[in-house]
Amino acid sequence: MNWDQVEGKWLQLKGQAKEKWGQLTDDDLDVAAGRRDQLAGKIQHRYGVAKEEAERQLDDWSRKL
Template sequence: MNKDEVGGNWKQFKGKAKEQWGKLTDDDMTVIEGKRDQLVGKIQERYGNSKDEADKQVTDWETRHNYRW
């Protein structure tokens, strides 16, 4: 999978991510731009979760939506 494919996937799934984590802003989503570690960090920041909890949430989301980074 090349960089363009990853970016395209992210655009498709960005709305689903915002449904899951409603506290994430459009600016947050721009910063994240398909980077898993950035998503985990923003979830930690916005929701006050531990890194492990945020990572687990992202893993669960990836599984439900069959999302590949």
Template sequence: MNWDTIKGNWKQFRGTVREQWGKLTDDDLEVIAGKRDKLCGKIQERYGIAKEEAERQIDQFHNAL
């Protein structure tokens, strides 16, 4: 599955994203709107981790779908 599919079906993936990153708020998910770079930034902000770690987590999440 490519990221465009996730972006196109964001409303369906929001719950899965919320399970993976519980510190993300509903407002965060609205702002992210399926955009990978915004997801990365919000994960960094909420969890206080480096961009590389956030990217790794997103890659791991994406591969598990």
């Protein structure tokens, strides 16, 4: 699934993102609203990973959708 589709279906996918990244709060996910750069930043902050790692996780997750 590409990120335009993720953004369009964010309300349905938000729960799956919460399962994948359990340390993200509902507020984090609401602020990100499916925007890839925002979500990557939230993952970086909560998990203490580099930007490249957050991007890789997002790529893996979106391919599995």
